[in-house]
Amino acid sequence: MFAAMQFTKGILRLIDQRLLPQEEVWLECRGLESVALAIEDMVIRGAPAIGCAAAYGLALDVQAASLGGGTWDEYRARFHAGISRLARTRPTAVNLFYALDHMRRLGATLASTMSITAAAEEIVKLAEDLAADDLKTCQAIGAHGAKLAEGRKLRILTHCNTGSLATAGYGTALGVIRSLHAAGQVELVYADETRPYLQGSRLTAFELRSEGIPYKVIADSAAAYLMQLRQVDWVIVGADRIAANGDTANKIGTYGLAVQCRHHGIPFYVAAPLATFDTTLATGAEIPVEERSPDEIRYTGGRQMTPVDAPVYNPSFDVTPAALIAGLITEKGVLKPPYTESIDRLLRNSN
Ligand code: MRU
Numbered sequence: 494m495f496a497a498m499q500f501t502k503g504i505l506r507l508i509d510q511r512l513l514p515q516e517e518v519w520l521e522c523r524g525l526e527s528v529a530l531a532i533e534d535m536v537i538r539g540a541p542a543i544g545c546a547a548a549y550g551l552a553l554d555v556q557a558a559s560l561g562g563g564t565w566d567e568y569r570a571r572f573h574a575g576i577s578r579l580a581r582t583r584p585t586a587v588n589l590f591y592a593l594d595h596m597r598r599l600g601a602t603l604a605s606t607m608s609i610t611a612a613a614e615e616i617v618k619l620a621e622d623l624a625a626d627d628l629k630t631c632q633a634i635g636a637h638g639a640k641l642a643e644g645r646k647l648r649i650l651t652h653c654n655t656g657s658l659a660t661a662g663y664g665t666a667l668g669v670i671r672s673l674h675a676a677g678q679v680e681l682v683y684a685d686e687t688r689p690y691l692q693g694s695r696l697t698a699f700e701l702r703s704e705g706i707p708y709k710v711i712a713d714s715a716a717a718y719l720m721q722l723r724q725v726d727w728v729i730v731g732a733d734r735i736a737a738n739g740d741t742a743n744k745i746g747t748y749g750l751a752v753q754c755r756h757h758g759i760p761f762y763v764a765a766p767l768a769t770f771d772t773t774l775a776t777g778a779e780i781p782v783e784e785r786s787p788d789e790i791r792y793t794g795g796r797q798m799t800p801v802d803a804p805v806y807n808p809s810f811d812v813t814p815a816a817l818i819a820g821l822i823t824e825k826g827v828l829k830p831p832y833t834e835s836i837d838r839l840l841r842n843s844n
Contacts, residue, residue: 495703497542497658498549500621503556505549507537510658514699525554525575532582532589535690539659540733540769541627544588547579548620551596555616559609566605568612573600584781585742585810587734591768592623627661630766631668633824638669638729638764641820641827642678647726649673650683650716653744654696655731655764665731665764667700669822674706682708683725685716687744689789689807713746720757728754729822732765739815739832740777741765745808751817760819767823767843770836777812785809 499506505522511534512518520536522528528550531537537546554575558568576593583589599619603612649670653659656667664671673679682701687693694710701708711719719725728750734742741747741763754761774780787805791797799805821828821836825843828835 494657494662495700496662497537497539497660498546498624500549500552500624503553505546505553507531507546508658509536510538510696511535513658514695522550523553524557525550525578528553529578529582532579538692539654540586540588540731541631541660541665541766542658543583543586544592544768545620545624545627545661547582547589548592548596548623550579551575552613552617552620555609555613559613561609563609564605565603565607565609565612568609569600569605573597583783585733585783586769587771588766588768595619595623624661627766627768628663630768630824631660631663631665634665634764634766634822635663635668635672637824637826638762638822639672639676639678641762641822642673642727644678645726646678646680647673648681648683648724649679650685650719650725650728650750651697652685652693652713652728652730652747652750653687654692654700656697656700658696658700659731664700665766666729666762667697667731669729669762669764670701670706671704674704679706682706683716683719684708684710685713685746685750686710687746688713689793692744716750717753720753720759725757725759727760727762729762729764732763732769733810734774734780735763735765735770735821735836736774736777736780737772737833737836738776739818739821739828739830739836740780741813741815741818741821742777742780742782742810743813745811748811748813751813755817761813761817762820762822763813763818764822767825767840770840772836772840777814780810780812782812783809
């Protein structure tokens with residue numbers, strides 16, 4: 494299984510996901526700003542991985558500050574400035590804000606007179622715990638999702654990259670696929686290219702290949718045709734934010750797949766940890782959708798694909814209405830409609 498990040502004292506190593514699969518280059522982040530830039534530039538991406546990287550960014554900063562000595566009280570303002578900087582990197586994946594909230598709450602418990610060195614130990618431990626929890630969570634999601642297949646061998650279509658590169662390891666939707674494969678239940682995975690950033694053809698294909706899971710890359714626009722030909726049994730995707738009613742933001746193109754599934758009578762599943770649920774938002778209409786650079790559309794692999802000044806609209810995510818989702822696969826089990834009730838019940842029992 495490929496890891497997206499490695500943290501050792503004073504350094505966060507990130508595999509540069511912009512260069513995969515052609516090149517495996519590890520970038521070394523030694524400070525919070527370089528982690529923030531790595532998240533903005535998609536060196537690291539995928540909702541849970543963004544949250545983990547941000548937590549490590551805060552850990553790097555406090556480790557560096559502790560070399561100069563002093564108290565938590567003297568460092569506190571810089572800690573909160575770091576949280577604000579990281580919160581501005583990418584708006585849609587709520588896992589980022591989940592990790593930053595955990596850090597903010599830890600900060601509030603630290604005594605003003607505590608040495609920065611002691612505070613650094615606590616902050617590093619929390620960052621490491623968040624990553625370890627995400628890995629365990631993904632493994633549990635995989636197990637719950639695999640049970641849904643009830644022993645059948647499936648042809649599965651997925652979108653974007655939701656694997657070990659997008660999480661602390663194992664993956665969400667790709668974690669379910671991994672668990673199904675381990676049980677001998679994957680006939681074939683169709684990996685959508687996932688334009689314009691090609692997380693599917695570059696990253697999901699890379700992970701499926703290295704795991705020996707049978708797969709084919711398809712153009713996003715081939716999905717509906719494959720469904721019409723009865724070549725797809727399941728569609729499973731990840732999520733960047735799930736509102737209180739189950740509406741789900743995920744990579745642009747996800748909503749279209751859900752509509753196609755409904756037309757063809759194919760179950761459309763979403764796999765995500767509880768950290769991806771944002772019940773402060775009643776519906777998906779309130780989810781902030783990131784709009785990325787027009788150049789992601791104007792250029793592919795460095796080659797210009799439109800007139801140089803072509804006006805572009807490049808939303809990075811869309812929102813799938815809960816009514817199109819057959820089940821939300823979490824680490825605590827599979828939620829079924831009506832989601833407002835099932836989400837509320839699960840979150841109340843998990844707190
Ligand atoms: O823009 P990205 O690559 O960060 O988008 C990633 C996705 O949309 C994933 O499907 C989502 O984060 C779930 S990852 C486990």
